[in-house]
Every structure is written in structure tokens, then in C-alpha cells.
Amino acid sequence: MSNPLILGIETSCDETGVAVVRGHEVLASVLSSQVDAHARFGGVVPEVAARAHVEAIRPMAHLALRQAGVHSDQLDAVAATRGPGLVGALMVGYSFAKALAWTLETPFIGVDHMEGHLFAPRLEHNEFEPPAVVLLASGGHSQIVHVRSWGTYEVLGSTIDDAAGEAFDKIARFMGLGFPGGPAIDRAASDGDPTIVKFPRALRDRPYDFSFSGLKTSVVTFLEKAKASNTVPPLPDVAAAVQEAIVDVLVDKTFNAVEATGVDRVAGGGGVLANRRLRARLQDQADRRGVALHLPSPALCTDNGAMIAAAGEFRLERGDLTPWDIDVSSSLRLADL
Numbered sequence: 001m002s003n004p005l006i007l008g009i010e011t012s013c014d015e016t017g018v019a020v021v022r023g024h025e026v027l028a029s030v031l032s033s034q035v036d037a038h039a040r041f042g043g044v045v046p047e048v049a050a051r052a053h054v055e056a057i058r059p060m061a062h063l064a065l066r067q068a069g070v071h072s073d074q075l076d077a078v079a080a081t082r083g084p085g086l087v088g089a090l091m092v093g094y095s096f097a098k099a100l101a102w103t104l105e106t107p108f109i110g111v112d113h114m115e116g117h118l119f120a121p122r123l124e125h126n127e128f129e130p131p132a133v134v135l136l137a138s139g140g141h142s143q144i145v146h147v148r149s150w151g152t153y154e155v156l157g158s159t160i161d162d163a164a165g166e167a168f169d170k171i172a173r174f175m176g177l178g179f180p181g182g183p184a185i186d187r188a189a190s191d192g193d194p195t196i197v198k199f200p201r202a203l204r205d206r207p208y209d210f211s212f213s214g215l216k217t218s219v220v221t222f223l224e225k226a227k228a229s230n231t232v233p234p235l236p237d238v239a240a241a242v243q244e245a246i247v248d249v250l251v252d253k254t255f256n257a258v259e260a261t262g263v264d265r266v267a268g269g270g271g272v273l274a275n276r277r278l279r280a281r282l283q284d285q286a287d288r289r290g291v292a293l294h295l296p297s298p299a300l301c302t303d304n305g306a307m308i309a310a311a312g313e314f315r316l317e318r319g320d321l322t323p324w325d326i327d328v329s330s331s332l333r334l335a336d337l
Contacts, residue, residue, distance in 0.1 A: 010304060107316060243277055
């Protein structure tokens with residue numbers, strides 16, 4: 001099937017994303033954010049997220065189809081995130097998509113959320129093809145993946161505790177910067193000097209794995225001692241130092257993998273890849289090494305339906321349809337695909 005028309009639905013956490021994609025062309029991509037609903041809690045509350053998805057999913061689907069100028073009976077397939085993620089949130093989008101596909105008598109594809117992030121760069125970079133090293137960094141996941149070919153993935157490294165986005169959120173909350181923490185620290189750091197404070201870079205002896213919980217502890221300890229002695233540096237400087245510590249580790253370990261695999265392409269996905277400092281550092285290293293860098297635009301770094309549709313198209317072409325009796329899996333692993 002050439003350039004199938006696919007509806008993609010993403011509800012793994014706190015964003016209700018729906019998109020209509022034909023081939024690599026995004027005809028429509030809409031998003032209902034829950035940031036305000038979770039901000040007062042300082043993080044995502046699973047029950048609140050699931051209820052918000054229930055309210056948003058149908059209007060978002062209608063809006064995406066209307067913006068794309070297509071009718072549901074024109075769809076060649078419906079794809080939805082099967083996992084990993086919050087079980088309640090996953091079930092809302094997955095069940096809605098499955099019911100729609102059943103009604104339309106069209107193929108249904110349950111998509112791995114992380115595979116969706118792997119395919120996000122293809123929506124804006126037609127030249128992006130494996131083999132490649134891909135950095136996946138979000139609130140729930142931090143991984144370095146060797147994409148040998150589409151559908152053949154080797155997870156070289158991952159976090160042993162907090163993901164990068166989770167570290168941003170926890171540290172920003174302690175610093176009083178609000179939620180979500182990544183964008184808040186990115187904004188605060190823009191006027192800061194990252195050399196004023198030196199925070200640790202963990203797991204230097206493990207070339208691809210991450211650990212960010214120690215960074216959080218280090219920041220809390222530093223600020224508590226600084227407050228006690230009335231020597232707290234300006235907040236932008238602390239934010240810049242935190243950001244640099246996280247970015248250093250992500251960039252260094254990504255290019256460790258590039259050297260080990262010998263690939264000439266690097267890509268990225270996940271909400272943390274919207275960070276301006278991280279994008280600049282990745283580009284600088286790619287340029288220095290003569291490696292092609294393919295990063296999605298910030299809107300496609302965060303969770304969205306377009307990436308799910310893109311991964312769904314690949315699975316559709318391979319004939320990997322999801323049986324009707326297969327349910328969501330909160331612990332779905334990219335390495336098991």
C-alpha cells in the first residue's frame with residue numbers, strides 16, 4: 001500500500017495527541033495538554049491524566065480529521081500507543097482507536113511509544129534512514145538505541161534510576177520553578193553561567209548508561225548548605241549548571257555510542273530533545289565529527305499522534321497488525337520488538 005492514510009493516537013501520559021499522516025506528510029496534528037491540571041501537584045497524577053484523556057479523545061480525533069480534510073472511512077489504518085506508559089491513560093486512547101478501527105473494518109496497530117519517537121525524525125527528514133544512533137530522552141525514559149534497520153533495535157544504554165526529564169522535573173520543583181521542569185529550567189538557564197557551580201556527572205565508567213538521581217541529591221544538598229550560609233548563587237546560574245550537567249551526560253554518551261558503532265547518523269526523540277542547549281550541543285558535536293544529525297522540531301519531540309502514525313505505517317507495511325485481544329502493556333520494551 002503506497003502512502004497509506006493513518007490516524008495516530010497517543011495517550012501514554014499527560015498529552016492527548018491525535019494526528020492524520022499520509023506517508024511522511026503530516027496532514028493534521030492536534031494536542032490537548034494537561035499541564036495546568038497537573039501543575040498544582042508538581043507532577044503527573046495518573047487518575048487525573050486518565051480522566052482528562054476520556055474528555056479529550058473524541059473531540060481531538062474529530063478535530064484532527066477535520067483539519068486534515070478527510071473522513072474516517074477514508075482511513076487505511078488506525079494506530080495507537082500500546083505502551084509503555086500509565087495504564088489508565090494508555091487504555092483510553094488504545095480502546096478508542098481499537099473501537100474506531102473495528103467500526104471502520106480497517107487495520108489496527110498497537111505501537112510501542114518509544115518506537116514512535118524513533119520514527120519522529122522521518123516526518124521532517126526524508127533522508128533519515130538506519131543505521132543510526134538515536135538518543136531517546138523524556139520524563140519516563142532515557143535510552144541510547146542502535147537502530148540497525150527499521151524494526152531491528154539494540155538498546156545500548158538506559159537509565160538505572162531517574163530519566164532525564166524526571167530529573168528536570170524534580171529539581172525544578174525543589175528550586176520553585178514549577179512544572180514541567182524541563183522548559184522551566186531551559187528558560188531560567190538562558191541568562192545563567194553554568195560554570196558557577198559544578199554538579200557531578202554520574203556513571204563515567206559505563207559508556208552508555210545514565211543515572212540522574214544523584215544529581216538531584218547533589219543539587220538539593222548544595223542549595224540547602226548555600227541557604228544556611230547565605231551564599232546561594234543567582235537562580236539562573238544554578239539552573240544553567242543543572243542543565244549543563246544533564247546535557248553533558250546525554251551528549252557524551254550518545255557520541256560514545258557513535259564511536260563504538262561507527263554510524264554516520266544521529267537522531268533524537270522525546271520531550272527532553274526540545275531543550276535548546278541539548279540541541280545546540282548535539283549539533284556542535286555532530287558537526288565536529290562529520291556526522292548527520294536528524295532532530296524533530298520541538299513539537300514532534302514531545303508526545304504526539306504523528307509519530308505513532310509514522311510507526312504505525314511501518315508496521316502496516318510489514319503486516320504487523322495487532323490482534324483484537326491484545327491489551328495495553330505499561331512495561332512494553334523496545335528491545336523486545
